[in-house]
Amino acid sequence: MSGGATLTRFLPDEAATLAWGGExxxxxxxxxxxxxxxxxxxxxxxxxxGLLRGLGHTGTxxxxxxxxxESYALPQFALHHFDLYRFTSPEEWEDAGLDELFADNSVRLIEWPQQGGGFVPPADLTVSLSRDGSGRSCAVTAHTPQGRKILESWLN
Structure with missing residues (x-):
């Protein structure tokens, strides 16, 4: 599998999206x-x-x-879920001190990464979701060796 490898899937409803995250x-x-x-x-x-449920998180x-x-302390690792939608300038990343959450051995999920400009660390994987009729299309793209390893592991 080469850099930029992509896996796509149709998710017919919310339950399928939750299950995909769990997988x-x-x-x-x-x-x-x-x-x-x-x-x-x-x-x-x-x-x-779905991802958090798959990791054993039972809370909200x-x-x-x-x-x-929103941060979740899981037995395996910490997971930080960012949403930068409300950023009005990329500098808000720095002002909020978000780099500190990249110093630990964690999984970081970032919604609206473009709002953080050059302050946002590069992605290992990109999960792209879009409406497709009554469901959603999901494409997962690997950008780094770590991302490719995860994508290959899922395919096998």
């Missing part, structure tokens, strides 16, 4: 940075909820739109 959870290892791309309501937080999973980041 991905089995392959994750830290450190890892994942960009979650898609418009409003595309299923980014639903995917994250909410969108970090207003908090900027």
């Amino acid at each position: 991905w959870a089995k392959q994750l290892s830290a450190p890892l940075t994942v960009y979650l791309e898609g418009g409003l309501g595309a299923g980014k937080t639903t995917f994250t909820r 999973v909410k969108s970090p739109t207003y908090a900027i980041v």
Whole structure:
């Protein structure tokens, strides 16, 4: 599998999006940075909820739109779920001290990464969700050796 390898899947409903996230959870290892791309309501937080359920989290999973980041201390690693939608300038990344959450051995999911400009660390994987009829299309692209390892592990 070469750099930029992509896997696509049709997700017919919310339950399928949750299940897809749960399946991905089995392959994750830290450190890892994942960009979650898609418009409003595309299923980014639903995917994250499934991922966290797959990692054994039983508590509430909410969108970090207003908090900027929601963090989950899991037995395997910490998971930080960022939402940069409300950023009005990339410098807000630095002002919020978000780099500190990249110093640990964690998994970082970042919604609206383009809002953070050059401050946002590069992605190992990108999960792109888009509406497709009554369901969603999901494409997962690997950008680094760590991302390719996870993608290959999931395919096998």
